[in-house]
Amino acid sequence: MITSSKRKIREPRITLVGAGPGDPELITMKGANALKDADVILYDALVNEKVLDYASVDSIKVYVGKRSGEHSYSQKAINKLMVDYALNYGHVVRLKGGDPFVFGRGFEELDFAAGYSIPAEMIPGLSSSVAVPGLQQIPVTHRGLSESFWVVTGTTASGKISNDLYEAVRTKATVIVLMGFKKLKEIVKLYQQEGKNNLPVAVIQGGSTENEKLAVGIVDTIMEVVEEKGIGAPAILVFGEVVSLHPQFQPIKDFFAAIKEEL
Structure with missing residues (x-):
């Protein structure tokens, strides 16, 4: 006392x-x-x-x-x-x-x-789940792309991936994962198992601070981009079509468009 x-x-x-x-x-x-x-x-x-x-x-x-x-x-x-x-x-x-x-x-x-x-x-305070993507000009909802969003913890008290994530990856919603950076590889595998290999993804470390780092890619490439950018925890993960609105996603859009034309 x-x-x-x-x-x-x-x-x-x-x-x-x-x-x-x-x-x-x-x-x-x-x-x-x-x-x-x-x-x-x-x-x-x-x-x-x-x-x-x-x-x-x-x-x-x-x-x-x-x-x-x-x-x-x-x-x-x-x-x-x-x-x-x-x-x-x-x-x-x-x-x-x-x-x-x-x-x-x-x-x-x-x-x-x-x-x-x-x-x-x-x-109340501004939750990083909405504020951090917003500061990067990534809306969690957008007409024609996402009608809802999930905010899920990446790791439960038992150290395992939240059961809610297994449900979330099956939806068309934007999925924001907090405290999930160490589980990124496992979460990527969940999306790959659902056939969502090309889904846009953003990983944001130190959001809203002077030390902020950003990685933008797709499910199949995000692990490589995160390593290239030197990103670590604490970081939030954003899975969803809304990430395609970020300027850094434009080259990826152009790449897919070029492949489509060739086909």
């Missing part, structure tokens, strides 16, 4: 804040105001630390890690820290990358706070 006897403690409360995909300017105004008011901020690995510039210089800032495969703190430990800081300091902001309710375990944290009768609220 963390204690402090040198300052007046405000009423405990917790605010979950989505920091957005990475660019510090993409946090909402409400989220930035919550940071400014916070006594303590617990932030994750996927949060751009420049977002902390919105916070008071007097606030306590605690890095708690939480990146897939590299958890600095267990979820149980983070829950306890969140409550302890609230009881001893006042307003705690739990700052998470993207949106807390999109594979962010945000509701678990709200539920834990409720168990201690601590008032809690959630401030």
Whole structure:
């Protein structure tokens, strides 16, 4: 338990804040105001630390890690820290990358706070699943190309591919895979088994940040393009005809058109 006897403690409360995909300017105004008011901020690995510039210089800032495969703190430990800081300091902001309710375990944290009768609220953030492709001018839906989109986790708690992916690859929907870079080869095989070898694919690393990298190809070539571009995690995967709208896909369109003419 963390204690402090040198300052007046405000009423405990917790605010979950989505920091957005990475660019510090993409946090909402409400989220930035919550940071400014916070006594303590617990932030994750996927949060751009420049977002902390919105916070008071007097606030306590605690890095708690939480990146897939590299958890600095267990979820149980983070829950306890969140409550302890609230009881001893006042307003705690739990700052998470993207949106807390999109594979962010945000509701678990709200539920834990409720168990201690601590008032809690959630401030949404821009999810990388939609914002990152959008920043690359790849819409997740587009008339004539895609009428819906799936957002799927690439890896479940058991370390296996999500069962939902087996269903998603059979649809005509845009499929956005989060936390799935290490499973890219397996996901590619699923699409190949469905005969979707020429389906457009984009892999975006560090979306919305100055270190952003992009690979554009088709199912049969995307592994080679990713290697050529030197792309690694964290990255999101976008499978669907909408990727063909990206300017870098034009040469691939021209290639297929030339083959069609020859036939």
